[in-house]
Amino acid sequence: xxxxxxxxxxxxxxxxxxxxxxxxxxxxxxxxxxxxxxxxxxxxxxxxxxxxxxxxxxxxxxxxxxxxxxxxxxxxxxxxxxxxxxxxxxxxxxxxxxxxxxxxxxxxxxxxxxxxxxxxxxxxxxxxxxxxxxxxxxxxxxxxxxxxxxxxxxxxxxxxxxxxxxxxxxxxxxxxxxxxxxxxxxxxxxxxxxxxxxxxxxxxxxxxxxxxxxxxxxxxxxxxxxxxxxxxxxxxxxxxxxxxxxxxxxxxxxxxxxxxxxxxxxxxxxxxxxxxxxxxxxxxxxxxxxxxxxxxx
Amino acid sequence: xxxxxxxxxxxxxxxxxxxxxxxxxxxxxxxxxxxxxxxxxxxxxxxxxxxxxxxxxxxxxxxxxxxxxxxxxxxxxxxxxxxxxxxxxxxxxxxxxxxxxxxxxxxxxxxxxxxxxxxxxxxxxxxxxxxxxxxxxxxxxxxxxxxxxxxxxxxxxxxxxxxxxxxxxxxxxxxxxxxxxxxxxxxxxxxxxxxxxxxxxxxxxxxxxxxxxxxxxxxxxxxxxxxxxxxxxxxxxxxxxxxxxxxxxxxxxxxxxxxxxxxxxxxxxxxxxxxxxxxxxxxxxxxxxxxxxxxxxxxxxxxxxxxxxxxxxxxxxxxxxxxxxxxxxxxxxxxxxxxxxxxxxxxxxxxxxxxxxxxxxxxxxxxxxxxxxxxxxxxxxxxxxxxxxxxxxxxxxxx
Amino acid sequence: xxxxxxxxxxxxxxxxxxxxxxxxxxxxxxxxxxxxxxxxxxxxxxxxxxxxxxxxxxxxxxxxxxxxxxxxxxxxxxxxxxxxxxxxxxxxxxxxxxxxxxxxxxxxxxxxxxxxxxxxxxxxxxxxxxxxxxxxxxxxxxxxxxxxxxxxxxxxxxxxxxxxxxxxxxxxxxxxxxxxxxxxxxxxxxxxxxxxxxxxxxxxxxxxxxxxxxxxxxxxxxxxxxxxxxxxxxxxxxxx
Ligand SMILES: Nc1ncnc2c1ncn2[C@@H]1O[C@H](COP(=O)(O)OP(=O)(O)OP(=O)(O)O)[C@@H](O)[C@H]1O
Ligand SMILES: [Mg+2]
Numbered sequence: 020x021x022x023x024x025x026x027x028x029x030x031x032x033x034x035x036x037x038x039x040x041x042x043x044x045x046x047x048x049x050x051x052x053x054x055x056x057x058x059x060x061x062x063x064x065x066x067x068x069x070x071x072x073x074x075x076x077x078x079x080x081x082x083x084x085x086x087x088x089x090x091x092x093x094x095x096x097x098x099x100x101x102x103x104x105x106x107x108x109x110x111x112x113x114x115x116x117x118x119x120x121x122x123x124x125x126x127x128x129x130x131x132x133x134x135x136x137x138x139x140x141x142x143x144x145x146x147x148x149x150x151x152x153x154x155x156x157x158x159x160x161x162x163x164x165x166x167x168x169x170x171x172x173x174x175x176x177x178x179x180x181x182x183x184x185x186x187x188x189x190x191x192x193x194x195x196x197x198x199x200x201x202x203x204x205x206x207x208x209x210x211x212x213x214x215x216x217x218x219x220x221x222x223x224x225x226x227x228x229x230x231x232x233x234x235x236x237x238x239x240x241x242x243x244x245x246x247x248x249x250x251x252x253x254x255x256x257x258x259x260x261x262x263x264x265x266x267x268x269x270x271x272x273x274x275x276x277x278x279x280x281x282x283x284x285x286x287x288x289x290x291x292x293x294x295x296x297x298x299x300x301x302x303x304x305x306x307x308x309x310x311x312x313x314x315x316x
Numbered sequence: 317x318x319x320x321x322x323x324x325x326x327x328x329x330x331x332x333x334x335x336x337x338x339x340x341x342x343x344x345x346x347x348x349x350x351x352x353x354x355x356x357x358x359x360x361x362x363x364x365x366x367x368x369x370x371x372x373x374x375x376x377x378x379x380x381x382x383x384x385x386x387x388x389x390x391x392x393x394x395x396x397x398x399x400x401x402x403x404x405x406x407x408x409x410x411x412x413x414x415x416x417x418x419x420x421x422x423x424x425x426x427x428x429x430x431x432x433x434x435x436x437x438x439x440x441x442x443x444x445x446x447x448x449x450x451x452x453x454x455x456x457x458x459x460x461x462x463x464x465x466x467x468x469x470x471x472x473x474x475x476x477x478x479x480x481x482x483x484x485x486x487x488x489x490x491x492x493x494x495x496x497x498x499x500x501x502x503x504x505x506x507x508x509x510x511x512x513x514x515x516x517x518x519x520x521x522x523x524x525x526x527x528x529x530x531x532x533x534x535x536x537x538x539x540x541x542x543x544x545x546x547x548x549x550x551x552x553x554x555x556x557x558x559x560x561x562x563x564x565x566x567x568x569x570x571x572x573x574x575x576x577x578x579x580x581x582x583x584x585x586x587x588x589x590x591x592x593x594x595x596x597x598x599x600x601x602x603x604x605x606x607x608x609x610x611x612x613x614x615x616x617x618x619x620x621x622x623x624x625x626x627x628x629x630x631x632x633x634x635x636x637x638x639x640x641x642x643x644x645x646x647x648x649x650x651x652x653x654x655x656x657x658x659x660x661x662x663x664x665x666x667x668x669x670x671x672x673x674x675x676x677x678x679x680x681x682x683x684x685x686x687x688x689x690x691x692x693x694x695x696x697x698x699x700x701x702x703x704x705x706x707x708x709x710x711x712x713x714x715x
Numbered sequence: 716x717x718x719x720x721x722x723x724x725x726x727x728x729x730x731x732x733x734x735x736x737x738x739x740x741x742x743x744x745x746x747x748x749x750x751x752x753x754x755x756x757x758x759x760x761x762x763x764x765x766x767x768x769x770x771x772x773x774x775x776x777x778x779x780x781x782x783x784x785x786x787x788x789x790x791x792x793x794x795x796x797x798x799x800x801x802x803x804x805x806x807x808x809x810x811x812x813x814x815x816x817x818x819x820x821x822x823x824x825x826x827x828x829x830x831x832x833x834x835x836x837x838x839x840x841x842x843x844x845x846x847x848x849x850x851x852x853x854x855x856x857x858x859x860x861x862x863x864x865x866x867x868x869x870x871x872x873x874x875x876x877x878x879x880x881x882x883x884x885x886x887x888x889x890x891x892x893x894x895x896x897x898x899x900x901x902x903x904x905x906x907x908x909x910x911x912x913x914x915x916x917x918x919x920x921x922x923x924x925x926x927x928x929x930x931x932x933x934x935x936x937x938x939x940x941x942x943x944x945x946x947x948x949x950x951x952x953x954x955x
Contacts, residue, residue, distance in 0.1 A: 132807055192813060195806065195816065196814050200802075205785040207814045208790060209817055
């Protein structure tokens with residue numbers, strides 16, 4: 020069994036990076052706008068389906084993925100405008116945010132509607148995007164597919180790109196300020212419209228990238244986003260809500276744990292492993308691996 | 317004002333969600349005097365469409381052929397068959413609602429359902445209703461029939477396993493790793509017996525792993541498989557996961573034989589895995605409509621042609637079963653000479669395979685020649701097929 | 716320079732401010748007094764645009780700003796040092812200051828130098844996370860951050876909260892210096908020492924209504940303040 024450990028670690032890394040990729044967009048939107056965006060799973064699903072449709076009509080995978088990212092970004096804006104903004108500005112809520120519950124309910128409604136639309140367009144049968152690459156890389160210790168490496172590479176690239184936007188641009192400064200203290204950010208003269216557009220845009224784009232890449236590995240169908248988004252919420256709790264490094268570390272930890280449980284325990288306990296680690300984190304470090312405990316001064 | 321508007325939007329959304337769930341699909345009218353209404357419950361939409369729609373169409377084809385040929389003759393009077401289609405979306409709750417709708421429209425003969433989840437939900441309702449006769453043309457789970465008013469003309473998982481055992485004994489495989497959909501009652505319940513049967517052949521079951529519909533990562537399990545060096549990976553479940561497991565097993569360097577045990581239309585398979593990666597995979601299920609066509613069966617060829625002519629595509633794996641189901645009902649009506657459920661039930665139980673020459677599917681008759689065993693189950697055995705090029709074909713087991 | 720005219724506002728069904736009217740002159744730093752819950756913070760939030768006005772108007776140097784967005788108000792010259800400081804805890808001191816100047820683009824060296832001259836401690840700590848500063852230092856940062864937007868009118872909501880007398884004195888001195896450069900000041904304060912050190916004009920708010928308005932000396936010395944703190948209702952009166 021131990022000689023399989025390197026392979027299991029590689030499996031865990033590959034699986035974990037898929038979780039992290041989905042969690043990144045979710046944590047960004049949650050961290051900045053305090054929206055529990057269940058519809059993120061549908062950004063992921065639409066990224067996959069649009070890529071699928073374009074590849075099926077003959078477009079190169081990477082171009083299809085780029086187009087899907089652009090389209091899903093637009094859809095993200097529409098979802099924010101139609102689903103979330105009306106709640107945020109409805110009377111009875113402070114201007115700062117809609118109540119968590121109504122946000123959650125409308126996020127679910129948005130998610131269901133997007134799934135239904137996809138069902139009408141594409142039907143419910145599972146399919147897989149023809150993989151843009153099929154190679155398998157053999158090392159003495161483990162095997163990994165070129166596509167898995169691409170996912171890991173994309174995760175790294177996405178992290179760097181988002182980090183650069185957040186830490187090296189004025190817009191990023193505004194986004195970070197909003198996530199730390201929305202009212203204070205308003206007092207600085209930061210435009211919430213801009214921050215929302217940017218955050219939802221980046222979040223949806225990340226979801227679409229994840230969908231396109233993972234749709235070439237896993238079957239795609241209209242409700243494919245439901246489980247990943249639940250997993251991503253788990254990742255958020257593990258990593259620390261609103262923390263990008265947390266999303267990545269949380270995703271990798273979750274992937275590793277699941278693979279180890281399935282590999283050295285029993286495959287049917289894979290999901291139980293998820294919740295054991297969730298409960299453990301909540302007990303030992305409730306703010307998550309990368310979350311900061313709230314300190315009032 | 318703002319609040320009002322958002323309230324209305326919420327209602328609209330809710331309405332939409334509810335509305336989409338309850339789209340009516342061919343509600344049953346009250347039956348006219350010289351008409352026999354047969355209700356069929358299948359997943360026309362939802363995740364199992366690729367099984368359900370070709371079944372529903374097979375039923376329609378059979379009914380049309382019977383009607384054109386003069387319908388069902390009872391006591392010198394001929395009746396036309398009318399089909400009332402209900403969509404269960406492969407969901408138990410939708411299925412129960414569909415059944416209630418048919419019952420309230422006084423429909424007394426039911427074909428279906430397909431899904432292993434739906435059948436057990438309908439069973440207690442049908443069992444207690446002496447104005448219903450059900451012929452299941454789907455699920456392979458055990459204990460779905462009673463031989464009184466519930467019959468099934470689809471195989472059981474144990475019927476599938478016959479082919480697995482045949483394959484293992486022909487190929488002399490020494491070890492097997494099983495991966496089974498843990499929510500598939502038929503496969504789960506029959507797994508112990510299968511393992512025992514294989515053990516009888518000297519095959520070791522190196523591992524049994526369980527997954528569920530929608531799982532996507534099997535790498536941990538498959539990695540362990542490589543360490544165990546087994547001859548065969550046996551996958552028991554549905555085709556999307558089957559394809560994914562096969563693909564991931566190959567990527568992780570599994571070089572043994574992959575064997576499926578699942579009804580898996582090539583079009584569905586190919587949506588999830590390139591044909592080349594399927595080459596040589598065995599499948600152990602009863603012959604499908606397409607298999608009968610490939611074997612040159614005249615009745616199957618006629619069905620295939622009629623289906624293509626009407627729907628512009630080939631029939632599904634299970635079309636023949638559903639098509640047969642209508643003929644089984646016709647034979648039972650005529651044998652009973654009445655539309656009374658008790659009489660039809662009795663006639664159905666007594667039907668002999670030879671009574672129904674129109675059957676496409678080749679059932680093994682009971683020792684006394686009857687179609688159904690006393691528990692209402694047909695004897696339909698799995699055969700081994702193999703993936704060649706773009707689809708399945710009957711396999712020859714000699715090396 | 717700032718005229719509040721029959722201003723009403725609140726949260727949900729609760730109206731907190733009822734037709735509040737008063738003015739702040741550029742050369743008369745003004746203190747607003749009032750018991751806990753009187754609506755002082757609410758007023759600051761309405762003036763800076765975080766909460767909409769339900770009735771009445773806000774006029775800054777002749778221009779009606781009642782309907783402007785918070786960002787537009789910052790550009791028009793209003794800066795608020797909010798209650799509880801509200802610095803961005805996970806950002807460096809320098810980034811906090813950059814955000815203060817957000818509406819003007821990136822602050823040049825001179826922008827930073829001006830506030831660093833006023834608050835040398837911030838210069839030393841400029842690369843430290845703001846959340847790690849002491850309470851007094853955070854208050855300095857909040858003040859410095861507000862100044863980065865080059866305001867015409869500075870609103871301060873209880874800047875003395877939780878500060879030692881020495882820090883309060885430093886704030887008083889700094890605000891006085893700022894006021895001397897022609898920036899209007901509206902100070903919400905319960906600390907009489909700070910109020911006396913800065914204000915030349917005073918307004919008393921009682922359960923959302925302006926109950927007194929007059930020169931700071933008279934009001935702070937007279938009984939109005941004590942009464943207001945005790946929560947006695949009394950008719951609006953001018954002490955002039
Ligand atoms: N976000 C809010 N939602 C609902 N009611 C609020 C909110 N903020 C303040 N209030 C209510 O408005 C009233 C005025 O509050 P405000 O904070 O303006 O008082 P204040 O004069 O600043 O008090 P303090 O001296 O304690 O700071 C209070 O009754 C308070 O309960
Ligand atoms: Mg206050």
